Amino acid sequence: MTSQAALHLFPSYVRAPIQFELGHGCTLVTPDGDVYLDFGSGVAVNALGHSHPRLVQALQRQAEKLWHVSNLYTIPAQDLLADQLCELSFADRVFFCNSGTEAIELSIKAARRYHHCSGAPRRNRIITLEGAFHGRTLGSLAATGQEKYLEGFEPRVDGFDQVPFGDLLAIEEAITDLTAGILVEPIQGESGIRPLPPGYLHALRSLCDFHGILLLLDEVQTGIGRTGSVFAYAAEDVTPDILAAAKGLGGGFPIGACLATGAVGSVMQPGTHGSTFGGNPLAMAVATEVLDIISAPAFLERVRDASLRLMLRVDELISKYPTVFSEVRGAGLLVGLQCVPPVRDVLAMLHDHKLLCVPAGNNVLRLLPPLTVTDAEIDEAVLRLDRVAERLSDAVAA
Numbered sequence: 001m002t003s004q005a006a007l008h009l010f011p012s013y014v015r016a017p018i019q020f021e022l023g024h025g026c027t028l029v030t031p032d033g034d035v036y037l038d039f040g041s042g043v044a045v046n047a048l049g050h051s052h053p054r055l056v057q058a059l060q061r062q063a064e065k066l067w068h069v070s071n072l073y074t075i076p077a078q079d080l081l082a083d084q085l086c087e088l089s090f091a092d093r094v095f096f097c098n099s100g101t102e103a104i105e106l107s108i109k110a111a112r113r114y115h116h117c118s119g120a121p122r123r124n125r126i127i128t129l130e131g132a133f134h135g136r137t138l139g140s141l142a143a144t145g146q147e148k149y150l151e152g153f154e155p156r157v158d159g160f161d162q163v164p165f166g167d168l169l170a171i172e173e174a175i176t177d178l179t180a181g182i183l184v185e186p187i188q189g190e191s192g193i194r195p196l197p198p199g200y201l202h203a204l205r206s207l208c209d210f211h212g213i214l215l216l217l218d219e220v221q222t223g224i225g226r227t228g229s230v231f232a233y234a235a236e237d238v239t240p241d242i243l244a245a246a247k248g249l250g251g252g253f254p255i256g257a258c259l260a261t262g263a264v265g266s267v268m269q270p271g272t273h274g275s276t277f278g279g280n281p282l283a284m285a286v287a288t289e290v291l292d293i294i295s296a297p298a299f300l301e302r303v304r305d306a307s308l309r310l311m312l313r314v315d316e317l318i319s320k321y322p323t324v325f326s327e328v329r330g331a332g333l334l335v336g337l338q339c340v341p342p343v344r345d346v347l348a349m350l351h352d353h354k355l356l357c358v359p360a361g362n363n364v365l366r367l368l369p370p371l372t373v374t375d376a377e378i379d380e381a382v383l384r385l386d387r388v389a390e391r392l393s394d395a396v397a398a
């Protein structure tokens, strides 16, 4: 396996010694010609797999016309994509940025600005949940609130109050006349695919309405078809005031978006926010195509069918190897498999079997195949998981 020592890169990542040269659909190919099954999708980014012909075509077509003009000028493709996103969601206004953390940063800014413009500038604090992950910029990091990410980066940005996961009473108690809103992931991703308890989002909506504060959703990982609907909140019949999207939206092209109601979006008047790259024509062209494909009812139905198959097969693995896997959680193709042995060991063995997955917190293995994954690919991935589980359970028994 070819791999060079990264002498001039910040050593901020722990990387597997695997590299890829080509991707096609659900597979990735190394320079040596080894073919891997990709059940990580670049951490829920390659929603349509690798080299989807329609995305390649959209990118190439746009690349021949225009790459970048900046937001000093009208970019019709932004209107188009914003129209599309609003059609598919609660939103009336959209701002385009380049990543999840930027979408969260703007969500926080918009919430503060909303209260500022409504004559309640003291309402500037956001309540978040333990186990959250909202990104790595200073604001998003403070919202994330996890010591392991914050250590050494003090002073921490002020304005966040964190409460235990899934505890409604704790939220009620945390709301004060300084609270601007509540920010949650419908399903926590990084902390191990932890869905909010049933009815919890509904209760948050009621609390927000009662107190005149905003509901902010981080759908950076759950959005764009990942859970079987365009956005995960749709399954709960609850609408937020602000929503952050990114990962799957560009299918591999960097883009983020902050979606908001008309009331919130309209407070972001000229000068309040900006992004040099945000809404770049290349990103718009690709994301429009991604949304077109993903929002088709038949596509989403297929995601739900694929999910049923994967969940069922994984449940069988849990029954067969209780000393290796203990629980499955998630929705759609955002699946978390609770491991008994260290997830690092499971991942390393899966690499040997040429199956790529993603670790999450609390010893969870994330299965995030492209939304285009076939039944045969699901069965093949489960077969490889089975082989690894068999070896691991033998090791436990020995």
Ligand SMILES: *Cc1c(COP(=O)(O)O)cnc(C)c1O
Pocket (backbone or CB within 6 Å): 099, 100, 101, 102, 104, 133, 134, 135, 136, 185, 189, 190, 218, 219, 220, 221, 222, 246, 247
């Ligand atoms: C990945 C992620 C982010 C951060 O997105 P970046 O594009 O890495 O900045 C924020 N929130 C959630 C829920 C995520 O999964």
